[in-house]
Amino acid sequence: MTSVAGRRAPARVGDPVAAIDTPALVIDxxxxxxxxxxxxxxxxxxxxxxxxxxxxxxxxxxxxxxxxxxxxxxxxxxxxxxxxxxxxxxxxxxxxxxxxxxxxxxxxxxxxxxxxxxxxxxxxxxxxxxxxxxxxxxxxxxxxxxxxxxxxxxxxxxxxxxxxxxxxxxxxxxxxxxxxxxxxxxxxxxxxxxxxxxxxxxxxxxxxxxxxxxxxxxxxxxxxxxxxxxxxxxxxxxxxxxxxxxxxxxxRDYADNHLGPEPLGAAPVAFEHALFVKSQVISVGAAHAVVDAGHKSHAIDSGMPKVWQGGFEFRNGGDEHGILTPVLHTEPGAAALPSLGDTVWLIPGHCDPTVNLHGSYVGVRGGLAQGVVETVWPVDARGCLT
Amino acid sequence: MTSVAGRRAPARVGDPVAAIDTPALVIDxxxxxxxxxxxxxxxxxxxxxxxxxxxxxxxxxxxxxxxxxxxxxxxxxxxxxxxxxxxxxxxxxxxxxxxxxxxxxxxxxxxxxxxxxxxxxxxxxxxxxxxxxxxxxxxxxxxxxxxxxxxxxxxxxxxxxxxxxxxxxxxxxxxxxxxxxxxxxxxxxxxxxxxxxxxxxxxxxxxxxxxxxxxxxxxxxxxxxxxxxxxxxxxxxxxxxxxxxxxxxxxRDYADNHLGPEPLGAAPVAFEHALFVKSQVISVGAAHAVVDAGHKSHAIDSGMPKVWQGGFEFRNGGDEHGILTPVLHTEPGAAALPSLGDTVWLIPGHCDPTVNLHGSYVGVRGGLAQGVVETVWPVDARGCLT
Structure with a gap:
């Protein structure tokens, strides 16, 4: 594994997305x-x-x-x-x-x-x-x-x-x-x-x-x-x-803003979610699943992350865990619990302090489903508080 | 300055407390x-x-x-x-x-x-x-x-x-x-x-x-x-x-627990606040002061930090700022705003994720007011998420 700032990076250039260790900060x-x-x-x-x-x-x-x-x-x-x-x-x-x-x-x-x-x-x-x-x-x-x-x-x-x-x-x-x-x-x-x-x-x-x-x-x-x-x-x-x-x-927090009439009369400038935390299901209960990403891997000052795949609500499970429960108002059968080992992609509530929790970015080309790791960048100014 | 894990540490062994850069994670x-x-x-x-x-x-x-x-x-x-x-x-x-x-x-x-x-x-x-x-x-x-x-x-x-x-x-x-x-x-x-x-x-x-x-x-x-x-x-x-x-x-969160009758019949085991974030006033307004420590320097998942000196309430000022306002019910005159450059000690709301935000601990011997830096320790497993 590539070492960034003394820490094992969660992936190597050329890895498939499936090989990225969790939790990891991933850029589309x-x-x-x-x-x-x-x-x-x-x-x-x-x-x-x-x-x-x-x-x-x-x-x-x-x-x-x-x-x-x-x-x-x-x-x-x-x-x-x-x-x-x-x-x-x-x-x-x-x-x-x-x-x-x-x-x-x-x-x-x-x-x-x-x-x-x-x-x-x-x-x-x-x-x-x-x-x-x-x-x-x-x-x-x-x-x-x-x-x-x-x-x-x-x-x-x-x-x-x-x-x-x-x-x-x-x-x-x-x-x-x-x-x-x-x-x-x-x-x-x-x-x-x-x-x-x-x-x-x-x-x-x-x-x-x-x-x-x-x-x-x-x-x-x-x-x-x-x-x-x-x-x-x-x-x-x-x-x-x-x-x-x-x-x-x-x-997630910016995406929750309601867009209004554009002051300049043109079409709104649209931005896409490009930052994700890749997490993995490590425990499954009768009515919930637990992923290995808590608020030491994503900042919750602006609320919980959103589950990118949809169908699940993310509840705070503490520093190192997130608890997924099915969103009840989805169609019946649409929200079976994920299985042990499944990948869950999280859209952080607030990107700035989330980035600050990670030693490196894993940059993926070709989408989160089938992409390949193109780059691993250090978060150069991580923890630069002074 | 001592370099810990590629980052400038906020103090050197032997420094007086006044010389510790801010914000810094300080152990009494x-x-x-x-x-x-x-x-x-x-x-x-x-x-x-x-x-x-x-x-x-x-x-x-x-x-x-x-x-x-x-x-x-x-x-x-x-x-x-x-x-x-x-x-x-x-x-x-x-x-x-x-x-x-x-x-x-x-x-x-x-x-x-x-x-x-x-x-x-x-x-x-x-x-x-x-x-x-x-x-x-x-x-x-x-x-x-x-x-x-x-x-x-x-x-x-x-x-x-x-x-x-x-x-x-x-x-x-x-x-x-x-x-x-x-x-x-x-x-x-x-x-x-x-x-x-x-x-x-x-x-x-x-x-x-x-x-x-x-x-x-x-x-x-x-x-x-x-x-x-x-x-x-x-x-x-x-x-x-x-x-x-x-x-x-x-x-702060543990200190907020109300102690009750001890199940073992003995005196309660008492613990003291030993972890602080040293911060500095960088801006003063008409009715508030701003310190250089926001939620990139202390975790707020369990609420805001407490101002150790008392007299002030800490409001969330974002990633890199905290806003101090006088606690209004204190005695008149007891809560004049601090001045530019003043040190403000914060007791974090939750110690575990706060530690994870810092590259090093500054260990002080002799108290926060007059003490001396005895050690600078790296946070060895900082950001170890996987």
């Missing part, structure tokens, strides 16, 4: 490539920059596929993610999050000497410390001021954007624009709720731009948006760069 | 050692074997501390966990779970040539395949028949134990006894509920022993129990081996 490469192309085509058609969020996949190989499809670079959420992807050759990285620790900022400054790097700020202290670290190292980064566009997490109030941007400029740092991402809007189920949330976010962006104008500063770029809302940000005319991440894989 | 070594000693003393006093569950810590170093305190070996939940711990020198391992895949069973047979190994079974097919794999390799394992004692997951009905045990014996395998663990009972909040659940489990064990007697077989050992109920299993006189895992760290 054909579906993933269609997702990559669909998002790239959308951004190109809208004249927008695409900087996909690599917090989803944590993979240099996938980041490079996104760049090859036209992405300007990728976002990450943590410095150590940026370091891991830079080490694997990704040349343009944006840490779309705040860092205030001087020891971490010293590493940011070092990394900025190796790749094109950007970072978000939302405090005067953070800006001052960033400036000190960059000055000590003699390097530069692009600096985005994050505004709170409705998420209620990081970011300053829009009216404070001007003062922070002036602080960025006063240190001679590269002023890059606004970070404006509404994470909470991505999974609002109805199209109307998502539309209202992004209208609110757009109002915040307008207010922040007014604050910048009052401070005598232009706004080179507004960056943000996610898989649940990107067409709305695009339609607003305010955002210049899209940060969608999950589109590459599509999880 | 003094508290952990008291937990280890308390459980070892309990098992010794009761004349029971202790085989702690290493699914909690996934660490060879901690497994060896448990063995030094008198444990006969450790349990694991997955074959790859056993392989990882065996590679680091743990000599006695019990896979307390079912395996039916022939390729995995071939690895079981190989591993059995290197360490003393045991495994659970709950199907004729699983027994037949295990026997074939061991015969091919010429090795032996101890075989426990798992019975369902109320969990509703793996395990046969007690009345079927005799038939399965006969199948084990018919293959010439080493018949070891019954696996009888009630995971669902561990977190029942009231002592009365836990007592009722273990009374039910004890009834199942008695029924299984009757089934074995009918089949003409003795029951060498009953193994099971967890941190929430072990005193009840001990008091029953049926179990001969305790598998508790979480006692070593104690998470």
């Amino acid at each position: 490469l054909d579906a993933m490539e269609r997702n990559l192309a669909a998002m790239a085509a959308f951004a190109h058609a809208q004249g927008l920059r695409l900087r996909p969020h690599a917090k989803t996949h944590k993979s240099a190989a996938i980041a490079q596929l996104q760049r090859a499809a036209g992405a300007v670079g990728v976002c990450v959420q943590k410095l150590s993610e940026a370091e891991a992807l830079a080490e694997q050759g990704v040349p343009d990285l944006y840490i779309s999050n705040e860092i205030v620790d001087p020891a971490k900022l010293a590493r940011v400054a070092v990394l900025a000497g190796r790749v094109r790097l950007a970072i978000a700020v939302d405090s005067h202290l953070g800006i001052d410390r960033l400036a000190a670290a960059l000055k000590a190292e003699g390097t530069e980064v692009d600096v985005f001021v994050e505004i709170d566009v409705g998420q209620g997490r990081c970011g300053v109030a829009p009216a404070d954007a001007g003062a922070l941007a002036l602080r960025v400029v006063s240190h001679g740092l590269r002023w890059a624009g606004l970070q404006a991402y509404h994470g909470g809007a991505q999974h609002l189920r109805s199209a109307a709720e998502r539309k209202a949330a992004i209208e609110h976010a757009a109002g915040a962006v307008r207010a922040a731009k007014a604050s910048l104008a009052l401070a005598g500063l232009a706004c080179p770029l507004v960056t943000g948006a996610g898989t649940g809302t990107f067409a709305l940000e695009a339609a607003s005319g305010l955002w210049g760069e899209l940060q969608c991440g999950s589109y590459v894989f599509m999880d | 070594l003094d508290a952990m050692e008291r937990n280890l000693a308390a459980m070892a003393a309990f098992a010794h006093a009761q004349g029971l074997r202790l085989r702690p569950h290493a699914k909690t810590h996934k660490s060879a170093a901690i497994a060896q501390l448990q063995r030094a305190a008198g444990a006969v070996g450790v349990c694991v939940q997955k074959l790859s966990e056993a392989e990882a711990l065996a590679e680091q020198g743990v000599p006695d391992l019990y896979i307390s779970n079912e395996i039916v895949d022939p390729a995995k069973l071939a690895r079981v047979a190989v591993l059995a040539g290197r360490v003393r190994l045991a495994i659970a079974v709950d199907s004729h097919l699983g027994i037949d395949r295990l026997a074939a794999a061991l015969k091919a390799e010429g090795t032996e394992v101890d075989v426990f028949v798992e019975i369902d004692v109320g969990q509703g997951r793996c395990g046969v009905a007690p009345a079927d134990a005799g038939a399965l045990a006969l199948r084990v014996v018919s293959h010439g395998l080493r018949w070891a006894g019954l696996q009888a663990y009630h995971g669902g009972a561990q977190h029942l909040r009231s002592a009365a509920e836990r007592k009722a659940a273990i009374e039910h489990a004890a009834g199942a064990v008695r029924a299984a022993k009757a089934s074995l007697a009918l089949a003409g077989l003795a029951c060498p050992l009953v193994t099971g129990a967890g941190t929430g109920t072990f005193a009840l299993e001990a008091a029953s006189g049926l179990w001969g081996e305790l598998q508790c895992g979480s006692y070593v760290f104690m998470d």
